[in-house]
Amino acid sequence: MVLIPRCGIRETDAFLIKNYKNTSVISGKKANKKWLCDTFGLDEKKPLFTFIGRLVGEKTADLFPEIFSQVLRKNDLSILLLGYGETKTEQALKLLSSAFENYNHFIGYDEKLSHILYAGADFLIMPSRVEPCGLNQLYALRYGTISIVNNIGGLKDTIKDLSNDGFGIVIPSATTEATVAGIIKAKAFYDNKAAFKKTQKHIMSIDHSWLQSAKAYQELYIKIS
DSSP states (O other): OOOOOSSOGGGTOTTSSSOOOGGGHHHHHHHHHHHHHHHHTOOTTSOEEEEEEEESGGGTGGGHHHHHHHHHHHSSOEEEEEEEEOHHHHHHHHHHHHHOTTEEEEESOOHHHHHHHHHHOSEEEEOOSOOSSOSHHHHHHHTTOEEEEESSHHHHHHOOBGGGTOSBEEESSSSHHHHHHHHHHHHHHHHSHHHHHHHHHHHTTOOOSHHHHHHHHHHHHHHHO
């Protein structure tokens, strides 16, 4: 487990276009999403999916060109990627910009942009093949962004699937088919506006700080002592 501030970093994050808290999550995320869509030529009315991180095999980034092509071709959504890594993957992702008007990317890293993406995106795509802990899904929770994760390591420990009264999308494997299905499931959930907005507010209050970990260790110690 990692140290995540109990009070929302989105309330004081100087990088954001607009700060927000649980009671203003809808308007706050809308302002940050609008900036992203205006900057990268996307439609703010569509659900916005993002990936933030290294474009390497461990993150399943080698499959992204095919995954994104499939979902963008048949679904009314947008994808905005921030990352860098393997040259072959970078080049394939760059080609998608000319093929799909609802896709864009920033190849490289930009600290401000990463914060605005956490705040403005509706969904974070994180179908990692390997993820002992994972930070991005925890950051996404604090900003009210719903994660799509593979059922491994720290991802399955911190994200519970919607079908089990949870608050995220958990896919069974890091494959093209499973990730595409997860994104389509997320799009359907986005269209259920009431449930989607309720979940956004809920995940911002989930506490993964060391305070909760210490409490769990204390309870275990008392139980076995």
